Amino acid sequence: MPRLYEAEAYDTAHWPDSHWRATAPPAPDCPALTSSARADIAIIGAGYAGLNAALELAEGFGRDVAVLEAGQPGWGASGRNGGFVCAGSSKLSDRAIRARVGAAGAQAFADFQAASVARVAHNLTRYGIDADKGPEGELALAHSPRAWTRMQAAPLDPGARLLPPDALREAGLYAPRFHGGVLEPLGFSIHPLKYALGLAQAAHSAGVRTYGNSAVRDLTPQGDGWLLRTDHGTLRAGKVLIATNGYTDERLPPWLARRVLPVLSNILVTRPLSPAEQSAQGWTSRVMAYDTRRLLHYFRLLPCGRFLFGARGGFSARPSALKEFEATARAEFEILFPGFAAARTERSWSGLVCLTGSLAPYAGSVPGADGLHAALGWHGNGVAAASEAGRRMAALMAEGRQTLPALLRQAPPRIPLPRRAMLRAGMAVLRGLDGPVARIKQA
Template identity: 40%
Template sequence: MKHIYDEFAYSDAPRANCWWDETCEAVERPALDRDETCDVAIIGGGFTGLSAALHLAQAGVKVLVLESRYVGWGASGRNGGFCCLGGGRLSDQALDRKFGRDSRLAFRRAELAAINLVDTLTKEHNIEIDRHSDGETELAHRAKDMTALRARVPEIKENYGLEATLIEKRELADHGLRGDFHGGLTIPAGFALNPRKYVTGLAAAAGQAGAVIYHETTAQNIVKTSSGYQVQTKSGSVKAKNLLIATNGYSSEDLPDWMAGRYMPAQSSVIVTRPLTDEEIKAAGWFSNQMVYDSRYLLHYFRLMPDRRMLFGMRGGLMTGPSAEKYAIANVRRDFEQFFPAWRHVETPHSWSGMVCLSREHMPFVGEVPDNKGMFASLCYHGNGVAMGTYCGALAAHTILGETDKLPFPIAIKTPLTRFELGGFRRALLPFAYLWYGLADR
């Protein structure tokens, strides 16, 4: 496998202190140790792969999932737990220019359908996810950003059919959102969850439906056969008529070769405090249960969880390795203290990082890999994989089944990925992008 970061980024080290691991017991599954055949093989046991496996198995398809480590090891088990609107980064204006207004509305409604799918799956399969938050709230970090939030109210109505609520600066404290912000906007869509519990429950549901999931089974090579594809692993192989690549930010450049240069992994880092006391919560004036993010391009995301721990995350560093990881976490802690000066004394015993996945088009992709009939891919959710990853997994399943009318499937998601400039050296673009975003955030 050929990765664009060094091996540290794909080791256990960046997630070694992940809080979610202490909240949900790991489920042991065997590694593949023989040759197997199936209808659909899926590489990747995160939200996308497991959602696809569940929907395929429910349709009576024999499906095998090959996970290189274990369910929940990657971004699906170490993210911030925001089940919210998102998945792409194009504005309404950009979507209209590229695809037209109808297609833009179709994509926006798919964002809402993605949230509803997670809601449905957790209820249908009795997955306990520590759910909280009534939608999501964006906070304006500059006065001019509040003007932009006001303009979004009619856009949210048009795109999602929802009534958004503006929170003026003077009202923030009454909402339990006291801080150095200029107001906010609450969209009544989405909820917060424990991602490790959700991905574990999703795997259990897929297994109950008939899908077989293998742990510690890294796909080493993919070979086209007369009847489909053969995936070679260390101790066995899988022959399948159809193949789904569902590795997102942990993808490789050569599985398949088409992936090279078409996705950009970017690090995101998170810290979690110890449980806060009533006095500490009162001192900060932050008692809201909302999942919140700020209006920066390089945004911060944070939420007070049901056990009164505060989760705080932001984009991570541009380098990997022990010292780079320590530096990235120190930056998160620095911003945490700036946002919540009353909690400067509060310990943050848990910290970790993981990979989100970006595309050149700033949109996700689900579909058949060009010039590879029977091979499908789903990836690039731009940091919003809880909902969109789950949804795209379902779209991939329905596409494989030839049932593309089962869920809203806008053309913005069907459009194949193009290569980044610089190809295998595209990581060199990130410092320039982060510099531009940083200047724009001032």
């Protein structure tokens, strides 16, 4: 099976009806590849990973780069995410990371995550991208008394602050079902599609050729490089980077089959909330936040006064299933933010994030395929990580210079079980462990 979900999830003829698409400046469509072209390096996928790699290869290493994108730049997760620029690109615990790559490797991964956040800030400045950058910091909210006890017992990172409910209220970050929180200094929010389109524009200015509506159908070794076929053209390139994350076609190359686990994530955005409504709820801050559930919710107030609320846990991209998933997310939103319950959903959409068989991202070469590389598996937190890993992949591909942390260099194993059944069972277990959000209304 080349892809895990129904065809609707991969229909690049349509953009999701997202708040981002409604509020980003219009961008000219990139034309399709309709000829036999050549490039030093081909990149498949024009999201943050592919565009950052393309920019670094062109600007930093003077390479001739062509990007092939099935839709248009930012069509994938990069144009439809929550806009949290944050750490968290692995699902492994700190202890598991140390067991896998040692203390120095764990520190290198922590440094990579901090560098990833800084990379996005740097990109915004360097390319003059106005992406509605929000305040610094990210708030984790304890969803249960037990989570709050654990939070209080855990060592605090430098610059982090514990916030009991009173302090949350004072900070304008209050919702009655949370028991306390910890505000980490790392991270900030952005308009994700403005960032993606800004990168695409910068890549164009740097001489990168980006072909839209150009899904790669076939990838074969040819001479000392690779031949990529699209519906209307071909591209020959010495090296290739696969940067397709949750939208990966698992035949390209077959090595990828069953090493990735795409997972649906859903976002709803309300109508604008008046200052009085915000004050009545106790949530007036623009700091971004998430809760400590295993199937977490993430949320933030947008600069326009609308509220963004995200949830994970759908199993199917069929419209009826997505509607059900949206209804559950909406019910949970109303329980967690009763003061906002009167604000209807203005837009709701979903997209695919990407887990891997190792529960960590992979950025490196494809074993047994000279010149073929992949960078994917950001575990739902790729705004920052995909940006920085794309940059570091460029150094690896252009000069063989390895700057990626060891955790990202370990190829993920194949996932042995049927993945959708595994997801369904896994999510049921996680939901059980999290406990009900409380009195969830039926769709």
